[in-house]
Amino acid sequence: MEKTISSKSVYKGRIIDCYEDVVQLPDGKQAGRELVKHPGGVCVLAVTNEDDVIMVSQFRYAHGRVLLEIPAGKLEYGEDPLECGKRELLEETGYTAQSFEYLGRMLPVPAYCSEVIHMYLARGLTLGERNLDDDEFIEVMKIPFDKVVDMIYHDEILDGKTQLAVLKAKVLLNN
Amino acid sequence: MEKTISSKSVYKGRIIDCYEDVVQLPDGKQAGRELVKHPGGVCVLAVTNEDDVIMVSQFRYAHGRVLLEIPAGKLEYGEDPLECGKRELLEETGYTAQSFEYLGRMLPVPAYCSEVIHMYLARGLTLGERNLDDDEFIEVMKIPFDKVVDMIYHDEILDGKTQLAVLKAKVLLNN
Numbered sequence: 001m002e003k004t005i006s007s008k009s010v011y012k013g014r015i016i017d018c019y020e021d022v023v024q025l026p027d028g029k030q031a032g033r034e035l036v037k038h039p040g041g042v043c044v045l046a047v048t049n050e051d052d053v054i055m056v057s058q059f060r061y062a063h064g065r066v067l068l069e070i071p072a073g074k075l076e077y078g079e080d081p082l083e084c085g086k087r088e089l090l091e092e093t094g095y096t097a098q099s100f101e102y103l104g105r106m107l108p109v110p111a112y113c114s115e116v117i118h119m120y121l122a123r124g125l126t127l128g129e130r131n132l133d134d135d136e137f138i139e140v141m142k143i144p145f146d147k148v149v150d151m152i153y154h155d156e157i158l159d160g161k162t163q164l165a166v167l168k169a170k171v172l173l174n175n
Numbered sequence: 176m177e178k179t180i181s182s183k184s185v186y187k188g189r190i191i192d193c194y195e196d197v198v199q200l201p202d203g204k205q206a207g208r209e210l211v212k213h214p215g216g217v218c219v220l221a222v223t224n225e226d227d228v229i230m231v232s233q234f235r236y237a238h239g240r241v242l243l244e245i246p247a248g249k250l251e252y253g254e255d256p257l258e259c260g261k262r263e264l265l266e267e268t269g270y271t272a273q274s275f276e277y278l279g280r281m282l283p284v285p286a287y288c289s290e291v292i293h294m295y296l297a298r299g300l301t302l303g304e305r306n307l308d309d310d311e312f313i314e315v316m317k318i319p320f321d322k323v324v325d326m327i328y329h330d331e332i333l334d335g336k337t338q339l340a341v342l343k344a345k346v347l348l349n350n
């Protein structure tokens with residue numbers, strides 16, 4: 001257990017807020033803690049009847065390259081994760097789904113960030129119209145599920161949430 | 176492709192640095208990008224001959240609770256990931272390993288953070304002396320591999336890198 005002694009806001013952004021806190025450790029000593037606050041997110045592994053995965057390809061500034069990911073987005077504070085998943089799937093890819101199965105949640109960087117990512121498996125897909133944010137340039141593609149697994153093992157798909165949602169679904173469906 | 180127009184340092188911490196950049200989008204318009212720079216990390220899925228996973232349990236301030244994770248740590252800039260993995264495994268748990276198999280790398284939060292996490296599967300374990308950092312209060316435990324998988328599917332293990340390394344190894348070893 002670490003008790004907060006003081007908390008200093010050091011940055012307020014559009015996506016993240018940063019804090020520099022001082023905590024009391026179990027032995028009574030004090031230590032500094034850097035903390036990134038994030039509203040959390042949702043990702044959707046959408047699989048067609050032909051076992052293709054709906055993937056989005058977009059430039060990721062933090063890595064200076066295009067990455068292949070499953071559709072995902074940031075939660076509004078207080079938003080229901082499932083509603084967020086449906087919205088992001090539709091906005092980014094144009095797909096709606098008949099069924100959403102919860103694949104659990106994960107903490108991408110528990111050491112310094114409050115972010116929680118909820119994962120869903122969506123099936124029974126129908127293609128409609130997508131609706132991107134102004135600063136989103138996203139290409140949608142369909143890749144066979146087994147090929148996606150292969151790409152994960154060859155570090156051709158690097159995004160953590162994508163790797164995890166795909167392997168969680170694979171283990172679940174094979175058992 | 177997004178071209179950097181300007182980059183402003185907004186926070187320099189011990190673990191992370193934050194920047195507020197302006198980029199030029201493919202259509203010529205400009206957009207803001209929040210960027211967290213992190214040196215990257217390594218995690219080690221260490222499995223005993225009896226198929227137990229070496230886990231560490233520690234309080235994670237960003238989530239206000241104790242989390243169960245595999246041993247992991249931050250890369251020094253320029254450090255070899257494998258050396259970092261060996262060091263963190265030893266420091267946090269006291270174990271050394273005969274073999275380290277690379278399980279690939281992943282980007283935990285590509286939307287705003289440069290962090291890359293390298294994953295290793297370590298086997299042939301020998302227990303020695305551990306050596307924690309001053310502000311680390313970590314409990315080590317052994318949990319059967321199948322139980323760990325079960326805990327992942329019941330959201331009892333929430334850490335993303337732990338979930339991913341375990342399932343990557345499971346799919347690899349079952350195939």
